[in-house]
Amino acid sequence: MREVIxxxxxxxxxxxxxxxFVLREKGTERPFTSPLNDNKEEGTYICAACDTPLFSSETKxxxxxxxxxxxxxxxxxxxxxxxxRSHGMTRTEVVCRTCGGHLGHVFxxxxxxxxxxxxMNGVALKFVKKS
Ligand code: FE
Numbered sequence: 001m002r003e004v005i006x007x008x009x010x011x012x013x014x015x016x017x018x019x020x021f022v023l024r025e026k027g028t029e030r031p032f033t034s035p036l037n038d039n040k041e042e043g044t045y046i047c048a049a050c051d052t053p054l055f056s057s058e059t060k061x062x063x064x065x066x067x068x069x070x071x072x073x074x075x076x077x078x079x080x081x082x083x084x085r086s087h088g089m090t091r092t093e094v095v096c097r098t099c100g101g102h103l104g105h106v107f108x109x110x111x112x113x114x115x116x117x118x119x120m121n122g123v124a125l126k127f128v129k130k131s
Contacts, residue, residue: 004050004099015049022121023049023101026086026093031066034122042130044074045120050099054078054125055118063110063117068125070118071110079118081106094118 006014011024021027031037036045045055045068055070055078063069073079077097084093084105094103103124110117 002098002100006099011049016123018123019048022124023096023103026102027121028104029067029121029123033066034068036068036122036125036127037066039068039127041127044128044130045070045125046128047096047099047101047103048124048126049101050096051126052078052096052098054096054103055120057130061111063119065117065119067104068120068122069110070120071112071114071116073118079103094120096124 008024012020022029042057044053046053053074056074059070059072061069061071079094080097082093082095084091091105094106095101096103101124104120107117107119108115
């Protein structure tokens with residue numbers, strides 16, 4: 001059950017066009033376009049739609065993919081993983097558990113300790129610098 005439920009019309013008023021394309025229409029931003037891809041500051045990455053904390057800078061790493069990459073979410077309940085069979089592939093989609101917004105996909109080629117690569121669209125995230 002989502003804690004934040006809004007109509008697509010409401011989301012389209014609150015989010016930018018690019019945020020809507022990714023979060024609501026499950027689009028993918030072009031690689032190496034998000035300023036968060038190269039961000040190395042300490043802090044927390046929150047959902048751009050509902051502000052739920054999703055990833056910590058402590059688990060961010062340089063994957064070379066062009067998208068912000070993490071080896072684990074911030075908590076077990078922060079994201080939800082869904083089998084995605086679109087585009088002729090079987091992938092695991094990652095959505096924000098609180099609002100259902102599409103964030104990206106998770107792959108099995110990440111670093112230790114999890115071996116996972118949470119490949120996220122930077123536009124679906126906002127960065128909150130550690131104070
Ligand atoms: Fe959210």
